[in-house]
Amino acid sequence: MIAEVGHYALVLALALALIQSLVPLYGARTRDASLMAVAAPTALAQFGFVALSFAMLVSCYVASDFSVRNVFENSHSAMPLIYKFTSTWGNHEGSMLLWVLILALFGALVAAFGNNLPRSLKATVLSVQAWIAAAFYLFILVTSNPFLRFAPAPLEGRDLNPVLQDLGLAIHPPLLYIGYVGFSISFSFAIAALIEGRIDAAWARWMRPWMLVAWMCLTLGIAMGSYWAYYELGWGGWWFWDPVENASLMPWLVGTALLHSAVVMEKREALKVWTILLSILTFSLSLIGTFLVRSGVLTSVHAFASDPLRGIFILTILVLFIGGGLALFALRAPMLRQGGLFAPISREGALVFNNLFLTTACATVFVGTLYPLALEALTGDKISVGAPFFNATFGPLFAALLVAVPFGPLLAWKRGDLGAVAQRLSGAFVVAVVGLAATFVLEGRPLLAPLGIGLALFVIAGAVTDIVERTGLLRTPLSTVARRAGGLPRSAWGTAFAHLGLGITLLGIVGETQWGAERIVSLKPGEKITIRSYDLTFDRTVNRTGPNYTELAATFTVRRHGEVIGVMEPSKRAFAARGTATTESALMARGASQLYLSLGDVNPDGSAAIRLYYKPLVLLIWLGCVVMFIGGAFSLSDRRLRVGAPKPARVRTAMAPAE
Amino acid sequence: MTRKQRRLAMIAAGMGVLGVAVLLVLFAMKDSIVFFNSPTDVAERHIAPGARIRLGGLVSPGSVVRGDSLSIRFEVTDGNRAIPVTYQGILPDLFREGQGIVAEGALDGAGVFKADNVLAKHDETYMPKEVADALKKQGHWKDASQK
Numbered sequence: 001m002i003a004e005v006g007h008y009a010l011v012l013a014l015a016l017a018l019i020q021s022l023v024p025l026y027g028a029r030t031r032d033a034s035l036m037a038v039a040a041p042t043a044l045a046q047f048g049f050v051a052l053s054f055a056m057l058v059s060c061y062v063a064s065d066f067s068v069r070n071v072f073e074n075s076h077s078a079m080p081l082i083y084k085f086t087s088t089w090g091n092h093e094g095s096m097l098l099w100v101l102i103l104a105l106f107g108a109l110v111a112a113f114g115n116n117l118p119r120s121l122k123a124t125v126l127s128v129q130a131w132i133a134a135a136f137y138l139f140i141l142v143t144s145n146p147f148l149r150f151a152p153a154p155l156e157g158r159d160l161n162p163v164l165q166d167l168g169l170a171i172h173p174p175l176l177y178i179g180y181v182g183f184s185i186s187f188s189f190a191i192a193a194l195i196e197g198r199i200d201a202a203w204a205r206w207m208r209p210w211m212l213v214a215w216m217c218l219t220l221g222i223a224m225g226s227y228w229a230y231y232e233l234g235w236g237g238w239w240f241w242d243p244v245e246n247a248s249l250m251p252w253l254v255g256t257a258l259l260h261s262a263v264v265m266e267k268r269e270a271l272k273v274w275t276i277l278l279s280i281l282t283f284s285l286s287l288i289g290t291f292l293v294r295s296g297v298l299t300s301v302h303a304f305a306s307d308p309l310r311g312i313f314i315l316t317i318l319v320l321f322i323g324g325g326l327a328l329f330a331l332r333a334p335m336l337r338q339g340g341l342f343a344p345i346s347r348e349g350a351l352v353f354n355n356l357f358l359t360t361a362c363a364t365v366f367v368g369t370l371y372p373l374a375l376e377a378l379t380g381d382k383i384s385v386g387a388p389f390f391n392a393t394f395g396p397l398f399a400a401l402l403v404a405v406p407f408g409p410l411l412a413w414k415r416g417d418l419g420a421v422a423q424r425l426s427g428a429f430v431v432a433v434v435g436l437a438a439t440f441v442l443e444g445r446p447l448l449a450p451l452g453i454g455l456a457l458f459v460i461a462g463a464v465t466d467i468v469e470r471t472g473l474l475r476t477p478l479s480t481v482a483r484r485a486g487g488l489p490r491s492a493w494g495t496a497f498a499h500l501g502l503g504i505t506l507l508g509i510v511g512e513t514q515w516g517a518e519r520i521v522s523l524k525p526g527e528k529i530t531i532r533s534y535d536l537t538f539d540r541t542v543n544r545t546g547p548n549y550t551e552l553a554a555t556f557t558v559r560r561h562g563e564v565i566g567v568m569e570p571s572k573r574a575f576a577a578r579g580t581a582t583t584e585s586a587l588m589a590r591g592a593s594q595l596y597l598s599l600g601d602v603n604p605d606g607s608a609a610i611r612l613y614y615k616p617l618v619l620l621i622w623l624g625c626v627v628m629f630i631g632g633a634f635s636l637s638d639r640r641l642r643v644g645a646p647k648p649a650r651v652r653t654a655m656a657p658a659e
Numbered sequence: 660m661t662r663k664q665r666r667l668a669m670i671a672a673g674m675g676v677l678g679v680a681v682l683l684v685l686f687a688m689k690d691s692i693v694f695f696n697s698p699t700d701v702a703e704r705h706i707a708p709g710a711r712i713r714l715g716g717l718v719s720p721g722s723v724v725r726g727d728s729l730s731i732r733f734e735v736t737d738g739n740r741a742i743p744v745t746y747q748g749i750l751p752d753l754f755r756e757g758q759g760i761v762a763e764g765a766l767d768g769a770g771v772f773k774a775d776n777v778l779a780k781h782d783e784t785y786m787p788k789e790v791a792d793a794l795k796k797q798g799h800w801k802d803a804s805q806k
Contacts, residue, residue: 234752338662341662341665344665344668344669352669356672356673356676357676360676360677360680361680363677363680364680364683364684367684368684371688381694381695382694382695382713382792383692383693383694383695384692384693384695384713384763385691385692385693386691386693388687388690388691389687389688389691389692392683392686392687392690392691393680393683393684393687396683397676397679397680397683520729520748520749521728521729522728522729572752580752580753581752581753582752583752598749600729600749600750601749601750609729609749610749611749
């Protein structure tokens with residue numbers, strides 16, 4: 001009964017989406033207020049039905065109802081409750097249901113809080129949103145129905161892929177999907193603007209909060225996925241340039257570009273056409289990401305199963321929305337009025353520079369990700385494009401962008417003075433050069449590491465300089481500084497934090513890739529291994545039993561300069577239901593660095609193969625992403641962006657301190 | 660500068676960056692792309708020793724020999740030909756005789772494939788796609804997903 005309710009609710013949501021995709025749009029074209037008013041209640045009801053449908057699937061999972069095929073294939077009655085819950089989306093069908101749940105949620109939020117939007121824009125946006133929703137409901141109902149039953153019901157399920165039996169599954173997919181799907185709102189806004197043929201600074205302001213939420217969650221979702229792969233796969237790698245990772249990186253890169261170009265549009269009414277194009281591209285890349293991951297054209301943990309019908313269906317959705325969006329763009333964009341002028345050296349110029357490099361860097365990732373697929377389709381040759389390709393293409397482009405990051409926020413709008421900005425950044429230059437020199441003297445490795453450290457410090461010091469300059473720290477009395485800091489727009493803090501986070505992440509990347517140490521050895525109990533200043537002694541192995549697995553754990557005592565600082569216990573788990581095993585690595589944080597130990601085969605004579613890594617500064621990689629997220633949150637709380645907030649009554653204090 | 664000149668300058672800058680990117684991509688393509696080969700391909704295409712390739716197939720049953728200090732030797736087959744592979748290090752959890760794997764590395768002068776990376780399937784139901792295709796080509800494919 002429960003599964004049928006879920007199935008039926010999804011059909012009702014599709015019916016509502018079909019109404020929502022036509023009626024309000026027609027109302028907006030004919031200026032009929034009552035037809036436009038249909039949009040908000042249908043969007044809310046649609047969300048209600050999808051949420052009901054999702055809740056029903058969750059309850060099938062929690063109750064371990066194995067008469068539902070999807071539950072049988074991906075769950076096990078002995079799993080802990082949390083994994084029963086999360087395995088709802090640990091499979092193709094359920095994850096698509098989560099996808100549409102978030103899509104409907106965003107639609108409902110626009111319906112509920114978009115009261116400051118002009119009526120016709122809101123109606124059109126919600127209609128476009130419903131087109132996407134309808135396409136994906138249809139996809140689920142036709143090709144990926146999670147509610148199908150089969151008889152006779154088996155007594156036990158086939159268990160969830162053990163790699164996914166982790167807390168990461170509770171966090172990574174929802175965050176990533178909020179990011180992917182959140183950009184559907186900027187897509188809908190762009191399409192609505194093209195249909196209406198009108199676009200102005202206010203449009204960018206209305207779109208900004210949605211875009212920011214999507215960007216923040218995508219940032220955190222990617223970081224979480226990276227950390228999960230790092231500790232779960234037992235290789236100590238945090239980024240593999242795997243096509244599936246690239247699929248999430250591409251919308252992030254273009255989405256970041258969009259975030260910056262929308263600022264120009266909002267402040268200066270320039271780059272309108274470009275911003276529209278980026279909005280379409282960002283969501284297109286999200287769709288391409290969904291296609292790559294869900295169609296089975298790639299082999300990865302994320303490709304749960306492949307069914308040609310699904311691939312063709314998603315490809316059709318892809319062609320319709322991307323092709324349709326771009327065709328509409330080509331048709332209508334020339335009609336949009338051009339905005340403000342600016343000199344090449346200006347804040348706008350810097351943001352254009354940012355956009356240029358981000359989109360180009362994204363294009364190189366795109367080529368590296370899709371070239372193997374294209375080549376196989378055309379010639380049948382199978383190739384793999386790995387890290388060396390991306391390091392050689394994405395690396396230099398992104399490095400050039402990073403050099404420019406500190407300059408942007410310090411340049412004036414319209415016409416800037418590069419010399420004056422360079423002077424204000426002199427402190428940051430000094431920090432960077434000292435860092436570079438110190439690294440060179442201390443480590444003396446190939447020039448890449450000191451250069452990387454110098455660049456990271458430059459970005460970090462540049463972000464700090466931005467705030468110091470704005471508040472007049474070191475030049476004015478502290479009370480004035482405090483007042484100015486309080487008066488700074490939150491978005492200025494947002495910029496500084498986001499750039500700071502970028503620098504921190506870079507610092508972690510340089511530390512981990514340039515100075516990491518690795519030992520792969522076979523040890524007998526009682527033997528010792530040394531890495532950097534740490535000594536690990538292999539004490540013994542222990543057998544244990546978990547709820548749905550058996551575990552062989554090895555205990556290591558960690559000493560530094562003879563003093564015991566802790567115990568590490570990596571293990572191997574065997575899952576009987578699927579006949580598979582996972583490696584559970586042991587991590588020990590030392591400041592921002594980590595010791596990483598994972599267990600290989602254990603031989604009958606008691607000796608165990610182990611991988612031991614020392615990962616300097618590795619935690620900074622993810623910490624930086626969290627700081628970027630905080631920057632986004634600051635920006636989101638800026639008063640001009642608060643959804644539904646009335647127009648500011650008083651004139652805001654000037655952005656730059658009066659000097 | 661007039662509006663038109665500015666726009667031209669912007670387009671020129673964009674093209675410049677794009678041009679640099681294209682050059683980077685072309686250079687990287689030349690050096691860092693690895694072709695996938697089945698054991699039959701290796702024999703038929705006369706892959707030069709030292710060229711980096713990916714070799715995929717099934718681990719021949721009974722061929723796995725473990726040596727000292729984590730060294731291992733096994734054969735990879737597609738049912739038609741078999742290539743000996745050596746590797747030093749820890750193998751993935753799902754490495755077993757009769758399982759599909761992909762090894763990355765190069766042939767040495769004696770026709771032994773020295774792998775520096777071995778990838779196995781992510782779980783028991785899915786075969787690496789390249790391996791599945793290679794096996795299909797040799798007519799040895801059983802639908803693994805129906806196991």
